[in-house]
Amino acid sequence: MNQEIAKKRMSSEERQDEIIRVAVELAADKGVDSVTTQDMADAMNLTQGAIFRHFATKNDIWFAVIVWVRERLMKVLDKAASDATDPLNAIERMFFAHIAFISKHPAIPRLLFSELLHKKNGKLRQLIEGIISGYEAKVAGLLDAAKSQSLVPDNLDSQSAAVLYIGMIQGLVMQSSIFGGKRALQQQAEKTFPIFLHGIKTRS
Amino acid sequence: MNQEIAKKRMSSEERQDEIIRVAVELAADKGVDSVTTQDMADAMNLTQGAIFRHFATKNDIWFAVIVWVRERLMKVLDKAASDATDPLNAIERMFFAHIAFISKHPAIPRLLFSELLHKKNGKLRQLIEGIISGYEAKVAGLLDAAKSQSLVPDNLDSQSAAVLYIGMIQGLVMQSSIFGGKRALQQQAEKTFPIFLHGIKTRS
DNA sequence: ATTAAGATAGCAATCAATTACTATCTTGGT
DNA sequence: ACCAAGATAGTAATTGATTGCTATCTTAAT
Numbered sequence: 001m002n003q004e005i006a007k008k009r010m011s012s013e014e015r016q017d018e019i020i021r022v023a024v025e026l027a028a029d030k031g032v033d034s035v036t037t038q039d040m041a042d043a044m045n046l047t048q049g050a051i052f053r054h055f056a057t058k059n060d061i062w063f064a065v066i067v068w069v070r071e072r073l074m075k076v077l078d079k080a081a082s083d084a085t086d087p088l089n090a091i092e093r094m095f096f097a098h099i100a101f102i103s104k105h106p107a108i109p110r111l112l113f114s115e116l117l118h119k120k121n122g123k124l125r126q127l128i129e130g131i132i133s134g135y136e137a138k139v140a141g142l143l144d145a146a147k148s149q150s151l152v153p154d155n156l157d158s159q160s161a162a163v164l165y166i167g168m169i170q171g172l173v174m175q176s177s178i179f180g181g182k183r184a185l186q187q188q189a190e191k192t193f194p195i196f197l198h199g200i201k202t203r204s
Numbered sequence: 205m206n207q208e209i210a211k212k213r214m215s216s217e218e219r220q221d222e223i224i225r226v227a228v229e230l231a232a233d234k235g236v237d238s239v240t241t242q243d244m245a246d247a248m249n250l251t252q253g254a255i256f257r258h259f260a261t262k263n264d265i266w267f268a269v270i271v272w273v274r275e276r277l278m279k280v281l282d283k284a285a286s287d288a289t290d291p292l293n294a295i296e297r298m299f300f301a302h303i304a305f306i307s308k309h310p311a312i313p314r315l316l317f318s319e320l321l322h323k324k325n326g327k328l329r330q331l332i333e334g335i336i337s338g339y340e341a342k343v344a345g346l347l348d349a350a351k352s353q354s355l356v357p358d359n360l361d362s363q364s365a366a367v368l369y370i371g372m373i374q375g376l377v378m379q380s381s382i383f384g385g386k387r388a389l390q391q392q393a394e395k396t397f398p399i400f401l402h403g404i405k406t407r408s
Numbered sequence: 409a410t411t412a413a414g415a416t417a418g419c420a421a422t423c424a425a426t427t428a429c430t431a432t433c434t435t436g437g438t
Numbered sequence: 439a440c441c442a443a444g445a446t447a448g449t450a451a452t453t454g455a456t457t458g459c460t461a462t463c464t465t466a467a468t
Binding site for chain 3: 439440441442443444445446447448449450451452453454455456457458459460461462463464465466467468
């Protein structure tokens, strides 16, 4: 019953998209490093060699995956920030948008925060570094804007607060990775954010 | 010139220690998954097969590594906490002891926080989960003690604050992994901790 | 002389990547 | 419309390198 379907011939662009999608899925289950081109091929009813009609090397696949993630994530974050009433509210909306994004794509943090980072590799590491430092700069910028509106004290170190912000996401991801699932992630996030928020607000 | 040195025969126990030490070092450079038994053997002027005179499987090596890390880290943390004057001070001392420990062994966070985490579910994962959840419980316990001394408000969610605490460490590690080295890690830690501390202190 | 550590060599499995070939789609000249 | 010619996606098989691990021999230390 299931033999005839999915035997179509697709354009290279469509196949590239499918490979990226499948790679993300598999990375969620087995971890990035243990996903083989054979796994990808199996997951899309294709032969292993066919993968290399669409990507020159396996590394190029992961590069494309990261680019895909970047575009998706940035789109979500930008939209969340644009709906905000003030800089602090923008940070809060971005945070929960990010948590929701992770809930939908559990593989993402693994891609960004773990293995590929210390892969002495050139392009991949640079790309991920760019995403994270760009994210950090965005948060720090919002905090500076909050300063000028006296929403946070002037003597707050924006960059350090941004580090804490990103760390909070990492901590929540790890927490939900060890214990519960999506539901727990959202719930934990709602309880953790106020502590961070209070940490950056007016000090003695 | 370099042929005759390091040709000693060692006891199995000594070799096990050296294998563990070398494994930690190599994991810092190349990442855990990409360290092969051949790499370890090369790093200690030994044959690859000789490794298996001292460990039955490669997995056993990583297990021993994690156990080694746990003992070292817990020892450092316990000592830091025992010198403290009050629960909040204990958390602060533990934090900076942890940061100093990481500065000395940059491979550790990678072992605990990244790759091995999403390694299906074996003994390794269980061991790491135990370390982290134990750590979290310890911080949460100190926060509860701080409540009874009115150092932090009663309505603080201890577990969420502990998640933020661990996330702060993760964020700092990633920050220093992307940018500077040890110096930057210590400096950043000193600027970030006060934000966390203010976050858990008395609220409006 | 006995024993345990290390050397040498090799196995079976797995991996990314390449090859030679086939099937299918696209296109341009008549 | 037609239909050969080229382009492109896919298959099947194989390559060369690497992996964890093992069987057998060699040597050093007690």
